[in-house]
Amino acid sequence: MNAQSIRRDGLDLCRKRRLSERVAAVALGGCAAISILTTAGIIAVLLTETVSFFRDVSFRQFLGDTEWTPLFAHQRFGIWALVSGTVLTSAIAIATALPLGLLAAIYLSEYASVRARRCLKPALEILAGIPTVVYGYFALAVVTPALQHVIPGLAGFNALGAGIVMGIMIMPIIASLSEDAIHAVPDSLREGALxxxxxxxxxxxxxxxxxxxxxxxxAVIIGISRAVGETMIVAIAAGQQPRFTFxxxxxxxTMTAYIVQVSLGDTPAGTLAYRTIFAVGTTLFVFTMALNVASHFLKKRVMKGGTL
Amino acid sequence: MIEKPYGTAAAVQHASPRDWPPDSRLNPGPERAFRAICALALVLPLLLLATLLGRALQEGWPRLSMEFITAYPSRVPANAGILPALVGSAFLMGLTAVMAIPLGVGAAIYLEEYAGSSRLTGLIEVSISNLAGVPSIIYGLLGLELFVRAMAFGRSLLAGAATLALLLLPMVILAAREALRTVPHSMREACFALGADRWQTVRRVVLPMSLPGILTGIILALARAIGETAPLITIGALTYVPFLPDSVHSPFTALPIQIFNWISRPQAGFRVNAAAGIIVLLAIMLLMNGAAIWLRVRFERKLSS
Structure with missing residues (x-):
């Protein structure tokens, strides 16, 4: 084997490697780009269908009305009927989850021994991992009948039972994120106070x-965002009657339950009723995005070291 | 000898004031009461869950039998079974895994091993953390327009799996990245020093070393996906399917959808079926979580030895 061929082999080897390396980099970058495409896809889908929805329905009909009856002969498109349902169930969920989650976080961070923490944190994760359809069953078949003993006039489908069960579901999220925040408080502050x-x-x-x-x-804002986007519990246990009430x-x-209701029926694509779920979806998306961004900025402020 | 200003033996022993016992001399009543209330806030939801699970077991257990697993849905509650739902969920999970694993692990490898700090990388990171906060029903709307209509998959297993795969991606990417980060940097450097390029390093060293961690994350993500209901309803999974799916283009139902369908019916018999279905669903999730924990423990032992 002469020097020439060795050099050529070496060169070939290099070229071959560079090719596989380049192919790998492009392919892996493509995988990562899927997440950008997904985000773009969600926005594009919601936007196109919502724009064609607003060709038939004016903003005034959408924002200036409290009746939501797009599936009836006399169609009304007042989104507030669905927004009020979402706000109501989310408020009940937070009223349940915030005290429980915050106190649990204080216990985990300030009182629990290392051993207890190691047991209790995974136990809380179980709560967050139960499928929401199962929580919906609990809300409808167990919690609401129990509440009916205490509260006269409670309907079989109601915001209260659904909201409380939803609160149990988001409590671990609030507990876990609050515990991180409490844990990050420097010990010197505690020592000073003590x-x-x-x-x-x-x-x-x-x-x-x-x-x-x-x-x-x-943590609380992330909890609210989860409650707003939660679907199955409210679809099963809160009813399917849009009304502007607290x-x-x-x-x-709720907004999410309406999307489920329409999806279960056989609504043909291209009709106004079909487009309503995208208009509602856009509203839902805007709500959750605003909450997520607010939470992100609050968290960023913590990381910068600004406490209050 | 230089005298330390603080740092006595006692302070070293109690590294953090968090671990100090509450000072009962100061204000014994409120101190102890508050501690008890905090503990109660933690235990109460767990107890409630245990009660609820107990109720579901009590209601659904008598209904569980081989016929329940192997029967098709029926208008008579006592004859109805979950076979199409179970098979549908299995197909769905398999297809979702086939789509989500390569994409998710690929994205994780790119972000951990290849990407610099370019603007594109920043955009990818922001997208991933955004997507993790998008409600699952919005993914359903995306799947409905993109997979069911634009790509003309129809209301099929394929459309359902593709939607679930997108939903799982942020979770898989996060888990895979964490696993990749556990591989010590010295391993990569040793590999580069032997003349390997980046892809060879990833394929021969980094991936095999992080594989158990990645697998654990994937199993946990799939265990979560098997309970997903809302996006599947939105893309139009059927609620009454008296046949087994025969191809990826076949219409389908899934276990959580079958449960939802039974819950929404007024007859008490169907509610019992729903409870039995819930037991099956939770048992499957428990098995998957158990497998993930077993893998993690094994992996940790291997790393420490």
Whole structure:
């Protein structure tokens, strides 16, 4: 084998490698780009169908009305009937999840031993991992009948039972994210407060919680975002009657439950009723995105070190 | 000898004031009560879940039998079974895995091993964290327009699996990235020093070393996907399917959809069926989670030895 051929082999080897390397880089980059395409796809799909929805329905009909009856002969498109249902169930869910989640986070971070924490955190993850259709069954078949013993006049489908069960579902998210925020409070602050004779309770209330405020706020907003986007629990247990009310005892309908209701029926594509689910989907998307962005900025402020 | 300003033996022993016991001399009542309330907030939801699961078991257990697993749905609650739903879910999970795993792991490898800090990488990162916060029913709307209509898959297994794959991608990418990060940098450097290029390093060293971690993440993601209902309803999975899917273009139902269908019926018999279906669904999820934990424990032991 002469020097020439060795050099050529070496060159060939290099060229071959460079090719496989280049192919791999492009292919892997393509995989990563799928996430950009998915985001773009979601926005494009929602936007096109929503634009054609608003060719038939004016903004005034959409935003200036509280009746939502697109599937009836007399069509009305007041989105507030669905928004109020979403706000109501989410508010009940947060009212359940915030105290439980925050207190649980305080326990995990300030009181629990390392061993207890190692047991309790995965146990909470189980709560968050139960399929939502199962939670829906619980809300309809167990929690609502139990509540009917206590609250007279509670309908079989209602916002209260669905909201409470939804709160149990999002409680672990709030607990876990709040615990991260509370854990990040520097020990020097605790030591200072304890040295002043504050006691543990007063240290937590006056020093630890205020310092972790941004992080806890971010956790709560993520919780609200989950509640707004949650579908099966409300579709099963909150009813399918859009109405503009904040009475938790009567059947209502959320934005997500409406999309499920229309999808279950055989609504042909291209009709106005079909486009309504995209208009509702866009509203839902805007709500959750706004919440996610707000949470992101709050969390960023924590990372920069700004506490209050 | 330089005297340390703080850092006595006691302070070293209690590294963090979080671990200090509450000072009962200061204010014993409220201190102890608050601690108890906090513990209660943690235990109460778990107890509630245990009660609810107990109720589902109590209601559904008598209905569980071989016939329930192997029968087709029926208008008579006592004759109805979950076979098409079970087979549909199995097909769905298989197809979803085939689509989501290469894409997700590929994206993770790109972000961890290839990408610099370009603007494109930043855009990808932002997209992924955004997508993780998008409600699953919105993925259903995307699947309906993109896969069912634009790509003309119809209301088929393929459309359902593609939708679920997109939904799972952020989760798979996150898990795979975490697993890739556990491979020590020295391994890559040793490989480069032997003359390997980036792709060879990834394929021969980084991927095999992180494989158990990646698998654990994928199983956990699939265990979550098997309970997903809303996006499948949106793309038009059927609720009454008296046949088994015979190809990827076949219409289908899935276990959570069958459960949802039974819950929404007024007859008590169907509610019992729903409870039995829930037991099956949770058992499958439990098995998958158990497999993931087993893998993780094995992996950790291998790393530490």
């Amino acid at each position: 040295a002043l004779g504050g006691g543990k309770l007063r240290t937590i209330r006056n020093v630890v919680l205020p310092s972790a405020f941004s992080g806890i706020g971010a 009475d938790p005892r009567v059947p209502i309908e």
